[in-house]
Amino acid sequence: xxxxxxxxxxxxxxxxxxxxxxxxxxxxxxxxxxxxxxxxxxxxxxxxxxxxxxxxxxxxxxxxxxxxxxxxxxxxxxxxxxxxxxxxxxxxxxxxxxxxxxxxxxxxxxxxxxxxxxxxxxxxxxxxxxxxxxxxxxxxxxxxxxxxxxxxxxxxxxxxxxxxxxxxxxxxxxxxxxxxxxxxxxxxxxxxxxxxxxxxxxxxxxxxxxxxxxxxxxxxxxxxxxxxxxxxxxxxxxxxxxxxxxxxxxxxxxxxxxxxxxxxxxxxxxxxxxxxxxxxxxxxxxxxxxxxxxxxxxxxxxxxxxxxxxxxxxxxxxxxxxxxxxxxxxxxxxxxxxxxxxxx
Amino acid sequence: xxxxxxxxxxxxxxxxxxxxxxxxxxxxxxxxxxxxxxxxxxxxxxxxxxxxxxxxxxxxxxxxxxxxxxxxxxxxxxxxxxxxxxxxxxxxxxxxxxxxxxxxxxxxxxxxxxxxxxxxxxxxxxxxxxxxxxxxxxxxxxxxxxxxxxxxxxxxxxxxxxxxxxxxxxxxxxxxxxxxxxxxxxxxxxxxxxxxxxxxxxxxxxxxxxxxxxxxxxxxxxxxxxxxxxxxxxxxxxxxxxxxxxxxxxxxxxxxxxxxxxxxxxxxxxxxxxxxxxxxxxxxxxxxxxxxxxxxxxxxxxxxxxxxxxxxxxxxxxxxxxxxxxxxxxxxxxxxxxxxxxxx
DNA sequence: GTGAAAGCGCTAACAG
DNA sequence: CTGTTAGCGCTTTCAC
Numbered sequence: 001x002x003x004x005x006x007x008x009x010x011x012x013x014x015x016x017x018x019x020x021x022x023x024x025x026x027x028x029x030x031x032x033x034x035x036x037x038x039x040x041x042x043x044x045x046x047x048x049x050x051x052x053x054x055x056x057x058x059x060x061x062x063x064x065x066x067x068x069x070x071x072x073x074x075x076x077x078x079x080x081x082x083x084x085x086x087x088x089x090x091x092x093x094x095x096x097x098x099x100x101x102x103x104x105x106x107x108x109x110x111x112x113x114x115x116x117x118x119x120x121x122x123x124x125x126x127x128x129x130x131x132x133x134x135x136x137x138x139x140x141x142x143x144x145x146x147x148x149x150x151x152x153x154x155x156x157x158x159x160x161x162x163x164x165x166x167x168x169x170x171x172x173x174x175x176x177x178x179x180x181x182x183x184x185x186x187x188x189x190x191x192x193x194x195x196x197x198x199x200x201x202x203x204x205x206x207x208x209x210x211x212x213x214x215x216x217x218x219x220x221x222x223x224x225x226x227x228x229x230x231x232x233x234x235x236x237x238x239x240x241x242x243x244x245x246x247x248x249x250x251x252x253x254x255x256x257x258x259x260x261x262x263x264x265x266x267x268x269x270x271x272x273x274x275x276x277x278x279x280x281x282x283x284x285x286x287x288x289x290x291x292x293x294x295x296x297x298x299x300x301x302x303x304x305x306x307x308x309x310x311x312x313x314x315x316x317x318x319x320x321x322x323x324x325x326x327x328x329x330x331x332x333x334x335x336x337x338x339x340x341x342x343x344x
Numbered sequence: 345x346x347x348x349x350x351x352x353x354x355x356x357x358x359x360x361x362x363x364x365x366x367x368x369x370x371x372x373x374x375x376x377x378x379x380x381x382x383x384x385x386x387x388x389x390x391x392x393x394x395x396x397x398x399x400x401x402x403x404x405x406x407x408x409x410x411x412x413x414x415x416x417x418x419x420x421x422x423x424x425x426x427x428x429x430x431x432x433x434x435x436x437x438x439x440x441x442x443x444x445x446x447x448x449x450x451x452x453x454x455x456x457x458x459x460x461x462x463x464x465x466x467x468x469x470x471x472x473x474x475x476x477x478x479x480x481x482x483x484x485x486x487x488x489x490x491x492x493x494x495x496x497x498x499x500x501x502x503x504x505x506x507x508x509x510x511x512x513x514x515x516x517x518x519x520x521x522x523x524x525x526x527x528x529x530x531x532x533x534x535x536x537x538x539x540x541x542x543x544x545x546x547x548x549x550x551x552x553x554x555x556x557x558x559x560x561x562x563x564x565x566x567x568x569x570x571x572x573x574x575x576x577x578x579x580x581x582x583x584x585x586x587x588x589x590x591x592x593x594x595x596x597x598x599x600x601x602x603x604x605x606x607x608x609x610x611x612x613x614x615x616x617x618x619x620x621x622x623x624x625x626x627x628x629x630x631x632x633x634x635x636x637x638x639x640x641x642x643x644x645x646x647x648x649x650x651x652x653x654x655x656x657x658x659x660x661x662x663x664x665x666x667x668x669x670x671x672x673x674x675x676x677x678x679x680x681x682x683x684x685x686x687x688x
Numbered sequence: 689g690t691g692a693a694a695g696c697g698c699t700a701a702c703a704g
Numbered sequence: 705c706t707g708t709t710a711g712c713g714c715t716t717t718c719a720c
Contacts, residue, residue, distance in 0.1 A: 003697050014707045019699055029705060046462030050397035051697030054712045059394070063443075068428040078570070084412040088448035099407075100444035104432035118390030120713095226422075227625050256600075260629035281571050282626055285604035347713050358691045363715055373689055395713030398696045464697095692719080703708080 007045050011035060022047070053120070061097050062087075062308065063122035065113065067129060069105030078281055079252065079297060080128075083150075086301020087126070094315060096123075110135050117145055124308050126150065130161075132195045148308040150300075153195050160307040160324035162300065166196050167203040168329050169293050170248065173276040174207035176332075177246045181342030182274060186219035186244035188233055188254065197222075200250045219244050223254060230254030234261020245342060249277035249292075259286050274338035278330075289335035300328055351389050355379060366391070397464065406435060406652065407445040407466035411453065411473060422625055423596065423641060424472075427494075430645020431470070438659060440467075454479050461489055468652050470494065474505075476539045492652040494644075497539050504651040504668035506644065510540050511547040512673050513637050514592065517620040518551035520676075521590045525686030526618060530563035530588035532577055532598065544594045563588050567598060574598030578605020589686060593621035593636075603630050618682035622674075633679035644672055 001009060008015040013032065021028045021036035039045075053059045064087070066080065080100075088098050101122075103112040113136050116122065123146070127136060130151030140147045141157035149161040170187075177185055187204045189197035205215040221236060223229030233254065237243060238261065249255055255277045262269065269275045270288045277283065279294035303326065309315040310322035345353060352359040357376065365372045365380035383389075397403045408431070410424065424444075432442050445466075447456040457480050460466065467490070471480060474495030484491045485501035493505040514531075521529055531548045533541035549559040565580060567573030577598065581587060582605065593599055599621045606613065613619045614632045621627065623638035647670065653659040654666035 004699095005697080015697090016699080016708070017706055020706090023699080025700095027705060032705085044458070044462065046459060047699095048398075048697050049463035049465060050394045050403070051712090052699075053394035054392075054398050054696090054714085055698045055700080057712075068425050068432060081412050084446050085449055088412060088446065089450070092448060092450070098446050100446060102428050102432065102442050102444060104436065105429055106433070106436070114388070115390060118388065119393035121393055227629050231629060256626055256629045260631060263631055282600055285571050285575060285600045287604060287607055348715095349713080359714080360692075360716080361690055364690090367715080371689060376689080391715095392713050395696090396715075398698085398712090399714045399716080401696075690720085692717105694715105694717080696714090698712090699710105701708105701710085704706085 061122045063101040064126045065101045082297035083301040086298035087305040090305035146312045165327045165329040166199040170203035182246040184244045186247040191222045225251040227257035230257030231261045246274035252278045252280040269337040270339040291335040291338045293330035295330040405466045408470045409445045426641035427645040430642035431649040434649035490656045509671045509673040510543040514547035526590040528588045530591040535566045569595040571601035574601030575605045590618035596622045596624040613681040614683040635679040635682045637674035639674040
């Protein structure tokens with residue numbers, strides 16, 4: 001005898017009543033409810049999730065899909081941890097649990113997702129690392145699984161998304177650098193087909209065009225979105241005969257490696273080259289200080305969670321005006337890495 | 345009509361046979377099995393996890409419990425991402441899925457764990473951030489949930505564990521620094537009651553004693569296990585009248601902040617102070633280069649997975665000589681941060 | 689080698 | 705307000 005049955009027997013009432021009492025149904029005698037709740041605490045009873053899921057067709061679990069292995073993630077160390085924390089403050093209100101679905105680097109993400117969905121693992125999903133064309137979206141839409149993505153894509157099935165304002169970052173950065181006399185400006189982009197790379201490079205080109213300048217294809221540096229990638233970019237850049245005078249770093253993590261690569265050659269940010277990047281817990285400790293964009297990861301998480309809940313039938317009424325698609329703008333923190341002005 | 349029932353109807357055989365065919369039971373006609381497997385692929389059938397779990401009492405899921413929020417983890421995402429990747433190479437052989445159980449920073453870890461277990465969420469667990477006294481161990485042992493911990497604890501219920509060799513790091517570091525003429529050596533430790541802090545500080549003291557030296561309590565710096573914590577330590581250290589000549593950094597992430605704090609005061613590692621720390625993707629790009637310990641996170645993950653499986657009845661026969669408790673030693677990579685020798 | 693049927697723990701519909 | 709019961713999808717006896 002185990003589970004709800006044991007609890008019922010212990011209290012000498014039926015399992016139906018126990019279930020109703022625990023699930024807050026109104027049609028239960030308050031005294032009965034009190035006894036049930038107390039006994040549940042005493043005996044440490046918690047409903048078995050499998051039984052409940054099987055019956056209700058829901059799991060109360062939301063999955064955040066991410067790839068494991070270090071080269072891939074691209075966000076800095078604690079990026080996701082902070083986002084998770086924001087998500088959870090929202091989910092806690094609805095007794096939803098967030099788990100990270102870890103797709104091994106040796107498994108195809110699309111296959112992994114299919115498996116997770118078919119198993120009925122989660123009630124909703126959050127996808128990150130959205131690709132320029134992302135088949136996962138279509139699959140989920142066909143299966144009518146609620147999901148939200150952190151990142152846009154050319155694939156559009158009407159799902160909600162949140163994304164950082166890469167166009168805004170590009171525009172502001174370019175305007176700022178041009179105003180300081182820079183004409184030869186480089187940009188970085190991730191090596192793979194993740195969507196943000198396209199957004200960032202394209203908008204940089206447009207912004208430059210607005211000033212009558214062109215984005216030299218030689219000045220688009222592809223890199224792994226990690227420290228080593230940044231170091232590589234620095235080496236490549238330093239080897240050029242006609243070096244850029246400024247560069248935009250699109251990934252958070254690459255600044256550290258990039259700085260190191262420069263310093264080995266005695267090239268100093270804010271004097272010999274202008275850098276605009278993104279703030280992170282690590283970049284905070286670079287010297288000269290980095291001029292870069294910052295955002296509240298926690299707030300981003302909260303918005304992600306609300307956007308997802310707004311698409312789930314069971315919760316949508318609670319989030320009537322959650323923004324289904326939103327570009328999340330970031331603030332520029334001025335540092336010393338682009339402090340100098342070029343002579344005219 | 346859905347699930348296995350639909351598949352059976354489609355093939356015009358019974359659901360029992362379908363189940364047996366899919367689960368590789370021997371008592372199935374090979375031709376039948378072939379048809380079932382093919383139909384399953386065509387229709388994209390994957391067994392519902394809740395139904396299966398309810399029946400079998402297992403979930404085929406292993407949970408890795410971690411706390412969200414940035415200050416707490418101390419290790420970066422990338423640390424865990426690499427460990428996960430190692431774990432998954434082992435689990436893939438047994439069709440086990442690894443998920444990260446994300447305990448919100450606002451929830452008590454012990455309560456969270458109870459909830460997860462009672463729900464029957466996972467067949468086994470991996471715990472990190474082990475505390476000096478960790479009630480989670482006793483709880484899991486009582487419930488007979490297989491688990492392994494990344495980190496030791498004074499709490500001992502006979503569970504398997506893996507841990508980094510903090511004593512070895514302390515001993516080697518101290519010996520090395522003393523040999524270079526250092527007598528006044530500082531150590532860091534995490535601010536909370538995580539077990540590794542105790543191990544590291546205690547062994548440092550013993551190692552010093554071996555050289556006839558004492559660990560000055562003033563030279564034990566508690567810090568948040570992140571970049572900001574390292575910066576704080578540097579500030580405190582610089583403010584002292586009788587500064588140490590060397591320091592051991594126990595956390596991976598603090599080196600960056602610590603370097604920055606020093607450089608603001610013009611204090612240079614390897615000249616004005618000796619530093620021994622731990623290598624990480626970020627520390628790789630510090631200058632002067634950090635002398636520090638390194639390990640293969642992926643191999644650590646593999647060992648963790650094997651240690652866990654060795655305790656699970658369903659798999660133990662496959663891992664007869666997995667080491668149930670192992671201190672994982674790290675290699676010292678010589679850098680420039682402790683290059684100098686003190687005058688006698 | 690296959691089909692029929694029980695039952696895992698739970699919730700919801702229905703009867704009282 | 706409470707008890708009884710069907711059935712969620714699946715695996716596993718037990719007959720045949």
